[in-house]
Amino acid sequence: MTRRLVSWIILVLGATYFILPLFGMFNFSLKMKRGVLSFEAYRVVLNDPQFQQTFGYSVILALLTIVLGVLIVVPTAYWVRLRLPGVRPYVEFITLLPLVIPPIVIVFGYIRLYNTSSILPLTGSWMGTNILILFGYAALALPYMYRAVDTGLRTIDVATLTEAAQSLGAGWTRILATVILPNVLVSVLSGAFLTFAIVIGEYVYAALLNLNTFGPYMVWMGGNRAYEPSALAVIAFGITWACMGLINLFTRFSKHTKAQK
Amino acid sequence: MGFLDLSHLEKSFGTTRVVKDFNLSVEQGEFVSFLGPSGCGKTTVLRMVAGFETPSSGSIRIDGQEVTGLRPNQRNIGMVFQAYALFPNLTVAGNVGFGLRVAGHPKAEIAARVEEMLSLIGLPELGERYPFQLSGGQQQRVALARALAPRPRVLLLDEPLSALDAKIRVSLREEIKQIQRKLGITTIFVTHDQEEALSISDRIVVMHQGIADQTGTPFEIYNTPTTRFVAQFVGTLNTLDAKVLDAATGQIQIGEVPVALNRALPGANGAISLALRPEVVALGRREGHGVVLEGRISEVHFLGSVIRIRVDVAGHIVSLDTFNRPDAPPPAVGSTAEISVSARDLLVLAD
Structure with a gap:
């Protein structure tokens, strides 16, 4: 009985540790109008044209990152599983590098490599900078994308399905698009939502490449306003949680994968 | 010259020769079984015919056309695998119609062909099901229909019955034979089960250590084995x-x-x-x-x-x-x- 009580106390303490700051922030964000609780801060933030612009920009970047990530990761993970199982540990190691190399190091490297006096002066134009940050974000998303897709590929018999499709006349593009991708879609989506959450909140790349995405906007808000940053944080939090929820939802409602459970 | 000609096929993995000077001529509409213990090279020969393995030397001709250098998706060959290998994301109808969609046939034609194939395998009602909703025997029949739908020149069966339980194995093998005879399709069937090979084949190739020990009708193979291996392996x-x-x-x-x-x-x-x-x-x-x-x-x-x-x-x-x-x-x-x-x-x- 006492052991149970202890467990409960630990649980409550842990939950408090996480929830209390969130609650405090949420509570603070409601106090913009003196004396009453209101969503005034949210109204101000959501009506701020800069919010709409930076947030929309980040959403577009996130979606493009996901597309680029899928185009890079799915064929790679598929090919490694099918033909080069020996190099899998190395590929896995490479995909983990973005987790251990600080973004600031990567972005300084980019700026050195692609500055206006280099062979490929990507930072010289607005379009070039966007392409650069897109590839940077795709690299940042690699650990999540690759693991998710690789795990998805493990649940299907890649080699035999490929041979079956080949014997029916399909070429590589078709095999990837109609056989492999649909069968790892749930994994791709869970990787995609994580990527989305990361890109939406990313600060370092955007700030150093001088792009007005949502991250720098949040930081700017935090330095200049009182109540709005809390409201923004709550909104960003909501987006992340919605992404997590969507991962679960997709995993549960995918039709043909039920059998494997 | 038969319909499917394998001449002087050799295959080595590293220093191991798994197929040695394999020669076979299969007539159009013939049902030939490769019989042998695991590791005898029978599956390797089949995979070379399908194009999944490249022969170290020798040639494969189908209907007079040299196919040795062709990729698997250019050979127009139907294949059925031991593990069914149905596409889990597609319905039964989607699976059966896959080859025809790849070939770019019009929708109405595909639908008609799918219906025809499903009634051929005796599962006309199951077009909308997903593979995971089917039993093993049903899945393998769907795999057979999928392989046959694009009207391949040769049908390859790679131990298609090994994953099934005994009763279904017998009924499905009779069904395969019936369908094969009805369509008159040239078929190669790989198995390690001698009863299967004897009951279903027009001719059997008994393989041992990469060599075709004896080729003959089931009756010949069983009653007049020419080597000790054939005599002991069959029956x-x-x-x-x-x-x-x-x-x-x-x-x-x-x-x-x-x-x-x-x-x-x-x-x-x-x-x-x-x-x-x-x-x-x-x-x-x-x-x-x-x-x-x-x-x-x-x-x-x-x-x-x-x-x-x-x-x-x-x-x-x-x-x-x-x-x-x-x-x-x-x-x-x-x-x-x-x-x-x-x-x-x-x-x-x-x-």
């Missing part, structure tokens, strides 16, 4: 040692019993090996069975309609089958018995 075989007394007239001696084979044994002197199938041996004396041997019953297996008895004859175990008769209980283990066999049923093993 149950009893072997007896014998001494040659006179090679020219076929006089030999089994234990202490002299036997006249009445046929010359060219090149044989001293000891030879004799082989006999369980079904040619009778318990007790029987008319026409000139060779009578003494032995002791060592095992009795009651299998229902058939009783398999093992008799110890001068140190050799001889298996024999008798039909069950309600009025005659099987002999007791340990009792002495006489067995008899006709001299012409004694096979002399070449090596």
Whole structure:
């Protein structure tokens, strides 16, 4: 009985540790109008044209990152599983590098490599900078994308399905698009939502490449306003949680994968 | 020149030669089985025909066309795998229609062909199901329909029945044979199960260590095996040692019993090996069975309609089958018995 009580106390303490700051922030964000609780801060933030612009920009970047990530990761993970199982540990190691190399190091490297006096002066134009940050974000998303897709590929018999499709006349593009991708879609989506959450909140790349995405906007808000940053944080939090929820939802409602459970 | 010609096929993985000088000519509409133990190279030959492995040397021709250099998706070959390999994200109809969609046929034509194939395999109602909603036997039938839908030139079956349970295995193999005969499609069937191969094939290629030991009809393979391996791998075989007394007239001696084979044994002197199938041996004396041997019953297996008895004859175990008769209980283990066999049923093993 006492052991149970202890467990409960630990649980409550842990939950408090996480929830209390969130609650405090949420509570603070409601106090913009003196004396009453209101969503005034949210109204101000959501009506701020800069919010709409930076947030929309980040959403577009996130979606493009996901597309680029899928185009890079799915064929790679598929090919490694099918033909080069020996190099899998190395590929896995490479995909983990973005987790251990600080973004600031990567972005300084980019700026050195692609500055206006280099062979490929990507930072010289607005379009070039966007392409650069897109590839940077795709690299940042690699650990999540690759693991998710690789795990998805493990649940299907890649080699035999490929041979079956080949014997029916399909070429590589078709095999990837109609056989492999649909069968790892749930994994791709869970990787995609994580990527989305990361890109939406990313600060370092955007700030150093001088792009007005949502991250720098949040930081700017935090330095200049009182109540709005809390409201923004709550909104960003909501987006992340919605992404997590969507991962679960997709995993549960995918039709043909039920059998494997 | 047959419809499918394999000439001088060789395949090596590293330094191991898994297929050695494999030659085969398959007629249009013929059903040929590759039979052999695992690792004998039968699947490798099949995969070379499909294009999944590249031969180290030799050539593969289908209908006069050289296909050795073609990629698997250019060969127009249907293949059925042991593990079904249905696309889990597609319905049964989607799976069956896959090859036709790849080939770019119009939708209406695909739908009609899918319907035709599903009724051919006896599952006309299941078009909307997903593979995971089907039993193993149904999945394999769908895989067969999927392979046949684009009208391939050759159908390859890679141990398609091995993952199924015994009853379905028998019914599905009959169904495969029926469908094959109906469509008249040239088929290669790989199996390690001799009963499967004997019952379903027009011709069997028995493979052993990368070599085609013997090619022939099931009847020939079973009754006149040319090598010891074929004799032992196909069916149950009893072997007896014998001494040659006179090679020219076929006089030999089994234990202490002299036997006249009445046929010359060219090149044989001293000891030879004799082989006999369980079904040619009778318990007790029987008319026409000139060779009578003494032995002791060592095992009795009651299998229902058939009783398999093992008799110890001068140190050799001889298996024999008798039909069950309600009025005659099987002999007791340990009792002495006489067995008899006709001299012409004694096979002399070449090596």
